[in-house]
Amino acid sequence: MFEVGIRDEFAAAHAIRDYNGPCERIHGHNYRVEVVVAARETDARGIVVDFRDLKALVRSITEELDHRLLNELPAFDNKSPTSETIALYIYSRLSQAIAGLGLQLRRVTVWETERAWASYSEDT
Numbered sequence: 304m305f306e307v308g309i310r311d312e313f314a315a316a317h318a319i320r321d322y323n324g325p326c327e328r329i330h331g332h333n334y335r336v337e338v339v340v341a342a343r344e345t346d347a348r349g350i351v352v353d354f355r356d357l358k359a360l361v362r363s364i365t366e367e368l369d370h371r372l373l374n375e376l377p378a379f380d381n382k383s384p385t386s387e388t389i390a391l392y393i394y395s396r397l398s399q400a401i402a403g404l405g406l407q408l409r410r411v412t413v414w415e416t417e418r419a420w421a422s423y424s425e426d427t
Contacts, residue, residue: 305351306409308339311361313369317384320374329372334386335414336365336393340406352406364396386413386421394423 316331338361342351368376373384378392394411401408412422 304341304343305345306339306341307351307354307357308337309354309358309361311336311338311358311365313365315368315371315373315384317373317379319385320383322383329374332415334368334389336361337410337412337414338393338397339409339411340401341409342406352404360397360400361393363400364393386415386419387423389413390421390423394425 312333312335314331314333316329318329319326321327338357340352340357345351368389373379373389376384378384379388382388390411390413393413394408397411398408408425410422410424412420414420
């Protein structure tokens with residue numbers, strides 16, 4: 304099985320609901336997103352997916368989050384926009400976008416800082 308991945312970034316603000324501490328207040332992060340996809344085989348060129356194409360798919364999702372107050376987005380109406388729920392949101396959107404491309408979405412990881420991250424993947 305081949306795995307390939309890309310990284311993207313976006314800046315956004317959020318506030319964690321029902322949290323007893325400073326993260327309950329609106330604050331911002333320069334988020335980093337890593338996406339890993341897999342395939343059993345490459346195409347005739349020896350490529351699983353063109354990095355440029357994968358980057359464009361991910362960027363189309365992260366652009367919706369960039370420079371936004373995430374709490375105001377419909378996706379986070381009923382849940383706090385934590386790194387965990389952001390990873391799930393990107394995973395869900397990207398799963399739909401790559402359907403039919405012969406790729407398996409392995410994992411989406413979202414970093415709030417260089418030392419703090421959360422990943423989402425589905426059991427395979």
